[in-house]
Amino acid sequence: MYLHNSCTKKQFAKIAGVSNKTLQRWTAKHKKQLSMFGQKTYDKILLPKSVVFLSHFYEVTDNQT
Numbered sequence: 001m002y003l004h005n006s007c008t009k010k011q012f013a014k015i016a017g018v019s020n021k022t023l024q025r026w027t028a029k030h031k032k033q034l035s036m037f038g039q040k041t042y043d044k045i046l047l048p049k050s051v052v053f054l055s056h057f058y059e060v061t062d063n064q065t
Helices: 009-016 020-029 031-036 048-057
Strands: none
Touching: 009 020, 009 048, 020 031, 031 048
C-alpha cells in the first residue's frame, strides 16, 4: 500500500529507507512537479499529494499495514 498522508521529510526518509540527503535529492529532482502540488522547497512537512507522488515514483510502500 502506497503512502497517502502528510508526514515530515524525516519520517518519509525513514519509511523509504533512505538518508535525509537522498530524500533532499529526490525532492530537488522533482521540484517542478512538487511545486504544482503546493510544496515549497523549505517545507519540513510533505503534503499528501507530494507523498503520493514520491511514493509512486520511488515505489515506497507502507509495510506497517
